[in-house]
Amino acid sequence: MTHQIKFIMVGGFLGAGKTTTLGRLAKYYSDQGLNVGVVTNDQASDLVDTNTLRSQGLHVGEVAGACFCCHFDALMETIEELGSKSKPDVILAEPVGSCTDLVATVIQPIKRLFDAEFSIHPYAVLMKPSHGKKILKNEKGSGFSPKAAYILKKQLEEADVILVNRIDELAAEDVDELTALVDEHFPGTPVLRTSALTGEGFEALVEFLEQDGDFGSKILDIDYDIYAEGEAELGWLNSSVRVTSENVFSLDQLLLDVISQLQISFKEKGVETAHLKVIGLWEGFYGVVNLISNDSAPKLSLPSDCTVNELDLIVNARVACDPEALTEQVTHVLQHCAKTLNANLEFRQTQSFRPGRPVPTHRYASPQ
Structure with missing residues (x-):
């Protein structure tokens, strides 16, 4: 059977905990004896994320200058470079925290253009409690305009699984409230409670990511004018x-x-x-x-x-x-x-x- 690389992308708003989550996932798969490659992404170079992950001894490639969707060819070239010495068993990808519509512009192109090389695993999106709660409750004073809040909501909408992260920083009733908010806004999407920092809920996440199924299929109905204006406010x-x-x-x-x-x-x-x-x-x-x-x-x-x-x-x-x-x-x-x-x-x-x-x-x- 042809060797297929597991492709796991973990999204979420800026500050949601993506880098810590990817670091923990990388350690898990490495401990299983698998070759792991990590791809970070940013609109510019000199990433703290890249330096942090490399300092942990991980093989990390960086797509800089634009998001994965706008530099898709660079993403695939970076994955190829990571496999130049030993073919990776797992690729963990961290997109820019202000990007969305990644199912239609990253996962679907990989499915269609590189189907024989990759197996697509569930697309997990982290929920950032500090801003997410205010945005989903439509509270004033979230710190962001409705256009920027639109991006966070669209990120969660296209997820195969939503992770209510940073539960180590929250009271139990706050975690319950966040979970209920996510269920209300995105009914039918599985929700997991996690702490990327402590590892709480991590076993459930790994179990979910190892499922077989038609993942990465939620194509957004998205207004690129609102999306672009929301990003440009940062x-x-x-x-x-x-x-x-x-x-x-x-x-x-x-x-x-x-x-x-x-x-x-x-x-x-x-x-x-x-x-x-x-x-x-x-x-x-x-x-x-x-x-x-x-x-x-x-x-x-x-x-x-x-x-x-x-x-x-x-x-x-x-x-x-x-x-x-x-x-x-x-x-x-x-x-x-x-x-x-x-x-x-x-x-x-x-x-x-x-x-x-x-x-x-x-x-x-x-x-x-």
């Missing part, structure tokens, strides 16, 4: 900086200081954080800190537990504001934190922009 920034000092300092504390100062700045400007990630790298050690909304607390998701006098710092910010203002705020905070440490900064690369209109390479209006 400012994106990826910045890499070298930090050096004559004195040693805590790598993790610097990451927390940077993200905490950025949170204060965003609140003062009245702009909502979709997702903010900062990673510090030094000689094989790394720490990662996240912020998933203005109302949540910064989280040191991967501590390095080390002191350094130099490191490489990468900031990925997705914020509902003008890209130039976002660059100004990030630069100011980094300079302030460096001054506090009596450290020098060397800005190596900074990209900031609004995503352009999605133009998929392929789009199939009906499932195969």
Whole structure:
């Protein structure tokens, strides 16, 4: 029988927990003796996600510059490159957190054009509690306009299974409320309760993903004008900086200081954080800190537990504001934190922009 690669894509809004989920899935399949490849995706280069997953010893390819749907050929080329040494048994794909319509533009093209090479497994989409609850309840003050909220809803609509994630951060009654909201809005779609961080609910997720069936078949009725305008409301920034000092300092504390100062700045400007990630790298050690909304607390998701006098710092910010203002705020905070440490900064690369209109390479209006 021809060797088929398991293709598993995990979607969800910015900050939903996709990278942590993929890292846990990669470890599970690797522990089963399978060759695993991971493909990350972003509108720009210098991804915290890519560096985080590679630091875990995983084989990671990156599709940068546009989403999977608009760079479909680059996605397939990246998968081929991951298999250049040993053919992967499993490909785990993490699409851009502001993208949707991925069944019609990614999964269906793989089914039709590469059917003999891949077996399509259920498309799991993570529900982000902090913004998802407000958006599904139509509460004012979600931090995003109706056009940006439209994207989150469409992401959940095309899922084969919806994961109510981050349950380790929620009270039981809040998890019940979120599950009921998802059931109300997307009746018939299976719902699992998970914590990508602790692994709670993970066995049920793996069991679901291993099912056979006609998955990846929910073609959306979607308005690309609303979709494009919703994406364009977010400012994106990826910045890499070298930090050096004559004195040693805590790598993790610097990451927390940077993200905490950025949170204060965003609140003062009245702009909502979709997702903010900062990673510090030094000689094989790394720490990662996240912020998933203005109302949540910064989280040191991967501590390095080390002191350094130099490191490489990468900031990925997705914020509902003008890209130039976002660059100004990030630069100011980094300079302030460096001054506090009596450290020098060397800005190596900074990209900031609004995503352009999605133009998929392929789009199939009906499932195969």
